[in-house]
Amino acid sequence: MDFWFFLIQLLNGVQYGLLLFLVASGLTLIFGIMGIINLAHGAFYMLGAYLAWWLAGVTGSLVAAVLLSLPIAALVGYVIEAVLVRTLYKRDHLDQVLLTYGLILIFNEAQRIFWGNDVHGVAVPQALAWSFKLTETLSYPAYRVVLSVVCGALALVMYFVIAKTRFGMWVRAGASNREMVAALGINVKLLFGLVFAIGAALAGLAGAISTPITSVAPGMGDTVLIICFVVVVIGGVGSVKGAFLGALLIGLADTFGKVFVPDFASFTVYGVMAAVLLWKPRGLFA
Amino acid sequence: MITHIPKRLAILLLVLLVVLALFPLWGKLVFAAKFTFLMQKLTGIMILAILAMSLDLLVGVAGLVSLGHAAFFGLGGYMLALMSPQYDAANLWLVLPAGLAGVAAAALVVGFLSIRTSGIYFIMVTLAFGQMGFYFFNDSKLAGGSDGAYIYVKPTVEAFGTTLVNLDDKLSFFYVTLGVLVGVYALLRVLLASPFGRVISAIGVNEYRVQGLGFNPMAYKLVAFTIAGTIAGLAGFLAATQYGFVNPAMLGWHQSGHVLVMVILGGMGTLFGPVLGAFVLELAHFAFESLTEHWLLPMGVMVIAIVLLLPKGLAGLLLKWTDRKEDGP
């Protein structure tokens, strides 16, 4: 294979993986700390994407739209946790699954009511609408590079927050042993609310910044949700480090799967997951 | 796992069954022009109810939450599609056993690989296998790829040269499906009362202790997984017969999630609960759809309301209600 072609695929795989990480990190923390299997997590990704598309049209700036959609997604997440999810912590996992399934239905319909069934696209901001020229025929879009840098920087920030701050200590304690959180005198309500809101914000951000490279369409949240579950499980539920490696693995598997086995591209992702779980039934880092 | 059904509840369920069985009589009077359409709708719901019961054996009884159960449902349908000659009828006595054997074999393999994991990991592995099944039919040239495949002529059911039942006749097929629904329910009840059923029920409560008593939980879980998959395949076979069409969505996670919701909503581990769940969910879907274009909204609200208000599903409510009455005088 041509080196430059390979490089482009590699960059695409890493970029996709980093984007998945933004969504999956919230999902894994919400499960690890709160014990909630949040099927509605993908809805925040969709919410971010639709908000970015809509606000970009209103404000005329994608950057402004992304910055606005971030707090909105966080707020929606916080409210949903406080009003609905909170009532179910003591209940069976499956009740939570059912609740968040109901939320998906509502989110999907709300999207249709507000924004319709059409598929939309968002233009790359003017300042980034250029490409790195690699060879005579191949180039790599600057926006994708920026996207990767932003996601990578956020991953670093997340690492710092979790490893070094007091809030991060709560998160680590909660993810390794849920019962311990209350025993340590941590404000559980606040912690859960924050984790849920931050998870929603990260998923919303991922949806918002991905709009120029993907289409804004109904059902986009469900697709991302399933892939992110795959990521979380490969990495080990509750492990942010695992989610990071799992996301990169899936990003690369998906991208190279499309290159090498185009007929069975979607198969590869699930094949990788099945293989990992048969080797390590509790994921790589659980 | 519910083993005892209060007498009042049994009577209530029986009444509902009779009302359903007599639908071809009263439905014609009440719904007139819409009658045939509704009968087909009910047939479709009964098929989903069979699928939901089979999933209950895993989720409600054995404690194995599968999010890939629809894969066997879809596979059952594809078995029929693949074995039916294009312009001729297949012989049911050949394609049904062969199709179910194929599904059972697939369930055995998937089960063997999946039961090594537990909890959320089991949910995700079954999801992965389900999606693999979905993409297998979606991406391959076999049976029409993402467009799906048609079964132009329905299988014949003959004995000694005479046709026993015409599956193309909508009324006959309604009763065939009703028969299978009742038959599967009875079969699962018998199964649950058997030594095997007791072990499986116990695994759902406390797997560790089951092993301590001298049973190999893996073996029992694998057999349960295979039985549940095969029954799901039977439901898929019926669905393919009814619609004369199969597509990859039958195997996908949306379908699996939908059936799981029926099971939880109806009441896990009760067998009749998931049947009620199937009817309530599908009839509500139908009603909301005919009222508003935005039917998902009331559906979502209904699902959430049931979770918040009825922790043990519809069956839990009915059991509480009928048990209290029995405690009375």
Added chain:
Amino acid sequence: MSHSEFILETRALTKAFGGLVANSSVSIGFREHQAHAIIGPNGAGKSTFVNLLTGHLPPSAGEVLFKGASIGGLPAHKVTRLGIGRSYQKTNIFPSFTCFENCRLAAQSRLATSMRFLRPASSYKAVSEQAEAALASAGLAGRSGRVAGTMSYGEQRQLEIAMVLATAPEVLVLDEPLAGMGREESEHMVTLLRDLARRYTLILIEHDMDAVFAIADVLSVMVNGTLLESGPVERVRASKAVQDAYLGDGAEAY
């Protein structure tokens, strides 16, 4: 029958979890029809030892011999089928089943296989009788219809024993049967255990010294994952090492 001196025996049995050695070269022999108690402070490795003995954990090194044959590394469901029944320190029953159903399931485990799908479990007469007998032996004869989760704690502990008895074991391994019981419940249980000691080979892990002295013929003392002393109760009781390490100082005894 075995030609060995012991019905159940461990030889240099060792279990390490990562760097932590929970059992270090433990060699104990259990004679048939004896009541053999194992005592030791918390963290001495008693629970690990029970788990190794009954197949709930695979040993890192050493051997477990039952009637002279090596059973180390066999999974729990195979070990119990050989005739080594165990109860659990934390009540480990099926709370949604009735008392009788709990025992019937235990008795059912002695069928050649439970892969039987059509006949109702209730129609297996021998199984039901075995379950009833076990309930009666454990003093729960009148409770068979009660849902296990609704019984008192003491009765649940009795049920725990009844379930083991229903598996028709030769050797009973009881992991702290008195744990968490009140005085009256304890006395009741001690009477039951003394009765069982006459009929079975009994291996008893217990903290309650009065109970141990009332029941056991032989006493082994574990400390820090090793066997400190083993022998007839009176001799071990008088041992200087045991006195120093365990029995002597009341404050350290628990």
